[in-house]
Amino acid sequence: ETGVTQTPRHLVMGMTNKKSLKCEQHLGHNAMYWYKQSAKKPLELMFVYNFKEQTENNSVPSRFSPECPNSSHLFLHLHTLQPEDSALYLCASSQEQRDYNEQFFGPGTRLTVL
Amino acid sequence: QKEVEQNSGPLSVPEGAIASLNCTYSDRGSQSFFWYRQYSGKSPELIMFIYSNGDKEDGRFTAQLNKASQYVSLLIRDSQPSDSATYLCAVKGGSQGNLIFGKGTKLSVKP
Numbered sequence: 679e680t681g682v683t684q685t686p687r688h689l690v691m692g693m694t695n696k697k698s699l700k701c702e703q704h705l706g707h708n709a710m711y712w713y714k715q716s717a718k719k720p721l722e723l724m725f726v727y728n729f730k731e732q733t734e735n736n737s738v739p740s741r742f743s744p745e746c747p748n749s750s751h752l753f754l755h756l757h758t759l760q761p762e763d764s765a766l767y768l769c770a771s772s773q774e775q776r777d778y779n780e781q782f783f784g785p786g787t788r789l790t791v792l
Numbered sequence: 793q794k795e796v797e798q799n800s801g802p803l804s805v806p807e808g809a810i811a812s813l814n815c816t817y818s819d820r821g822s823q824s825f826f827w828y829r830q831y832s833g834k835s836p837e838l839i840m841f842i843y844s845n846g847d848k849e850d851g852r853f854t855a856q857l858n859k860a861s862q863y864v865s866l867l868i869r870d871s872q873p874s875d876s877a878t879y880l881c882a883v884k885g886g887s888q889g890n891l892i893f894g895k896g897t898k899l900s901v902k903p
Binding site: 718719720721723726734768775780781782783784785786 | 796826834835836837838841880882890891892893894895896
């Protein structure tokens with residue numbers, strides 16, 4: 679596989695469930711990102727990892743917990759979510775977390791919280 | 793609060809016309825500027841980036857940057873129905889160089 683992949687593509691969960699989103703990049707990049715995209719709102723940066731170190735937590739509630747075991751994999755662990763957390767969650771990667779590096783996006787996970 | 797503003801549209805143009813998409817940003821220290829295209833139900837894909845004042849052309853697309861006015865635009869010449877999508881302006885800068893996105897402009901090209 680090439681590019682950035684995400685699984686699952688769709689997820690429906692109850693507020694008491696625990697689930698995880700997975701992202702994998704096959705581009706040899708060193709920076710990985712989680713974004714949230716809600717209707718009528720701009721893409722919101724959630725977390726950034728650069729060389730496996732978390733460099734950004736954009737005031738994300740603790741019910742979202744990221745994990746980056748290596749430069750190719752990124753997880754987003756979800757627990758006790760709220761209905762307003764329903765959104766498209768996008769993973770992206772870039773060569774490094776720097777001004778001029780293009781970010782490549784995965785296809786996203788469409789999350790619905792009941 | 794760093795912001796990127798775009799007219800949400802929809803912007804409707806006839807096939808073959810020039811589509812003009814505009815974006816303003818608040819952080820004067822921003823260094824690089826990106827245009828992403830997002831088809832409905834799909835993820836964003838990069839179509840243009842620009843770092844220097846002036847115009848940058850790539851095929852039917854031209855990005856224009858005016859740092860003094862904090863303004864960046866995207867022109868699409870000879871618009872095609874396949875160009876119908878939401879166009880996201882993104883600005884990078886600051887100490888971490890993270891992308892800040894606008895809400896996007898929905899473009900509809902009518903045959």
